Amino acid sequence: MNEPAGNIPIDSKIKPALTSLLYQLADDDFILAYRGSEWLGLAPHIEEDVAFSSISQDTMGHAAMFYQLLSNLGEGNVDSLAHAREASERQNAVLLELVNGPGHYLSSAQYDWAFAVVRNYFYSQAKKIRLDSLKNSSYQPLAEVALKVNMELYYHLLHWKTWVIQLMQAGGEARTRMEAAIGKVLADFEGVLNLGPLAKEMAEHDLVEKEEVLKQRWLFIMKPVFESVNLSVSEADIAMKNGNGRIGEHTADLDDALSTLSEVYSINPAASW
Amino acid sequence: MSEALFYQEMTEEEKYEQFMKRINTGEKIEADDWMPEDYRMTLIKLISMHGISEIMGALPEKEWVPKAPSLKRKLGIMAKVQDEMGHGQLLLRVAEDLMKPLGKTREDIMQDLFSGKLKFHNVFHMEAPTWGDAGLIGWLVDGAAIITQTNMLNASYGPYARALKRICAEEVFHAQHGEAIIMALAEGTDEQRAMVQDAVNRWWEALLMFFGPGDASTTGTSKQDTTIKYKIRTKTNEDLRQDFFTKYIPRVLSLGLTLPDETMHFDQERELWIYKQPDWNRFKDIIKNNGPKSQERLGLRRTAYDTNKWVREALNTAN
Amino acid sequence: MGNEGFYQEFEVFSQRTDTSPLQYQFSLLAPNRELALVMAQENFMRREAVADIWVVKRSDIRKLTPEEKQSLQRLDNKEYRTTKGYGYLKKKWRHYEQEMLDEKEILSWGGVKKGE
Structure with missing residues (x-):
């Protein structure tokens, strides 16, 4: 993974907020791409499987770029950052670590497509807003990465929005499933919009805009979409039911995911694979 | 088109004669063209099996997608398995167009898979218990697939030939992806080397079976004569197996790996690789969905298909 | 009817650059043209540049029948x-x-x- 910006000296006052922001960005994308990779081969139809996988690949590619920025700040190599950190060290939003549905990805997966499309759409929109803000980050290497990552988000958004709108408009069982999925996603969506305990410092150092500004922007953009499918969503629906991932609170789903995704890596972390 | 005769005025024999003349002069047959019934049926059987094998083939590798040991490997294997699904898409589209006059659709293909009527390739019934297997599938199973698929690049059926052209272009990436995994393991720790050797031992018989029986005397039936007559392919199963040996055995041995067959050698005089035949009865049993992983993978495919049924129904009439 | 309504046939065309001609890619199945459009690029153009994509419902295409293809023949006297x-x-x-x-x-x- 070669990314721009080598080891730029960074003000020690800024560093904790900067690294926390980067961990959030990297861990969010990494764990959601992992959940996407479990879907591979199991989507509602073959053409969609192929399209979805491209999005998971893009997203994992973005995680790799953010881990590279952390690595450049002396946080360790990208593969150990991705594979070797405990759940308590991870700063991803809890929503993104939740399982795709009941069952194991190899034998009994009964994955929930409604949850997949809603989680991905809502997240992609939040990510787009965050990255648009990061394009003006005072940390230049991050601003440069944000500019690149942003390019691929148009497709992600178009793709997920198309699915969400069509399934919402389909009525019947689909509508019921979609509303349940939206409820589930919103119940933990505060965890996605949250920027953690150093949010204030992040804004003060112009690393990213204020958490509240980004949240209002998300609500503003989503409002007409919700209206177009006759759904009423209020700010009060957005919660953090299963904990705040930004401070290392996670579910058992993340532990299971980590043991799977690091299974081979852990055989010998020093070996070349 | 050489004759100015209208098709409806021609007898079946004349149509057949013109069809054979077309394929013998290298013309391509298209989906809407007249074709003999057994040409259509042979293609449907061949291409739907090829397509569904790609779809089922994603499953043994799927295990290793979330588990791949680095970000680069995770991305590489995701892209590779995505391609398998993509190849399935291309091939099923070709098969579906051929089935259309019979009133069959993708839904029927999936149902035929679940009922056991539509078979998938023997290799995809096997276990892939380590990361070494993930590498070996990419290297040797894809290597074997490249050999059979390039043999049909000039197939008389145009849509199949065009799909194969796309597929083979991507297979070059697959081969290198597999080689990269194997190379890292072969040059790695003792444990990593053992992983590759175990995988070679485990997969060898399945790789021999991959090309199918040498002739009908081994398993009772063989479609190879029909496919050669209709210029869908040129080489026999045995020719292809020999090509595979020639291309891959030197590479396997060069990495310090061994083959689980002491009788294996090249007979200079006959210019043939001599090898121990796999158990063809076991082959027949495996492709009847009695392989070690057949039921689990079919179960996963069926569960996913049923679980997503509501999505297909919801958008059934949306326009 | 079953699921046939979900599996509609679309033909996919694309342009590599703004100045290149539209090129036929392949066909795909999708329930409607919006979804066909979001599937098209990743199914057929994962590894190449694209400047535009068209999806066309196959039933909207009028093709020549094998008999009609005879109408394409002409003398070499022009x-x-x-x-x-x-x-x-x-x-x-x-x-x-x-x-x-x-x-x-x-x-x-x-x-x-x-x-x-």
Whole structure:
């Protein structure tokens, strides 16, 4: 993974907020791409499987770029950052670590497509807003990465929005499933919009805009979409039911995911694979 | 088109004669063209099996997608398995167009898979218990697939030939992806080397079976004569197996790996690789969905298909 | 009807760059054209540049039947339609000490101005 910006000296006052922001960005994308990779081969139809996988690949590619920025700040190599950190060290939003549905990805997966499309759409929109803000980050290497990552988000958004709108408009069982999925996603969506305990410092150092500004922007953009499918969503629906991932609170789903995704890596972390 | 005769005025024999003349002069047959019934049926059987094998083939590798040991490997294997699904898409589209006059659709293909009527390739019934297997599938199973698929690049059926052209272009990436995994393991720790050797031992018989029986005397039936007559392919199963040996055995041995067959050698005089035949009865049993992983993978495919049924129904009439 | 309604056939065309011609890619199944459009790029153009994508419902395409393809045949006697039928002008112009304005010359006129 070669990314721009080598080891730029960074003000020690800024560093904790900067690294926390980067961990959030990297861990969010990494764990959601992992959940996407479990879907591979199991989507509602073959053409969609192929399209979805491209999005998971893009997203994992973005995680790799953010881990590279952390690595450049002396946080360790990208593969150990991705594979070797405990759940308590991870700063991803809890929503993104939740399982795709009941069952194991190899034998009994009964994955929930409604949850997949809603989680991905809502997240992609939040990510787009965050990255648009990061394009003006005072940390230049991050601003440069944000500019690149942003390019691929148009497709992600178009793709997920198309699915969400069509399934919402389909009525019947689909509508019921979609509303349940939206409820589930919103119940933990505060965890996605949250920027953690150093949010204030992040804004003060112009690393990213204020958490509240980004949240209002998300609500503003989503409002007409919700209206177009006759759904009423209020700010009060957005919660953090299963904990705040930004401070290392996670579910058992993340532990299971980590043991799977690091299974081979852990055989010998020093070996070349 | 050489004759100015209208098709409806021609007898079946004349149509057949013109069809054979077309394929013998290298013309391509298209989906809407007249074709003999057994040409259509042979293609449907061949291409739907090829397509569904790609779809089922994603499953043994799927295990290793979330588990791949680095970000680069995770991305590489995701892209590779995505391609398998993509190849399935291309091939099923070709098969579906051929089935259309019979009133069959993708839904029927999936149902035929679940009922056991539509078979998938023997290799995809096997276990892939380590990361070494993930590498070996990419290297040797894809290597074997490249050999059979390039043999049909000039197939008389145009849509199949065009799909194969796309597929083979991507297979070059697959081969290198597999080689990269194997190379890292072969040059790695003792444990990593053992992983590759175990995988070679485990997969060898399945790789021999991959090309199918040498002739009908081994398993009772063989479609190879029909496919050669209709210029869908040129080489026999045995020719292809020999090509595979020639291309891959030197590479396997060069990495310090061994083959689980002491009788294996090249007979200079006959210019043939001599090898121990796999158990063809076991082959027949495996492709009847009695392989070690057949039921689990079919179960996963069926569960996913049923679980997503509501999505297909919801958008059934949306326009 | 079953699920046939979900599996509609779409033909996919794409342009590699803004100036390249539209090229046929392949067909896919999707329930409607919006979803067909979001599937198209990743199914057929994962590894190449794309400037535009068109999806067309197959049932909206009128193709020639095998019989109708016979209507594509024509005699090779239409030199009057091509430059081939006017090749003698070259010699004529030479008589007037002028160059023939052939295809190569004429198509070069749209190029850059001298001195640029």
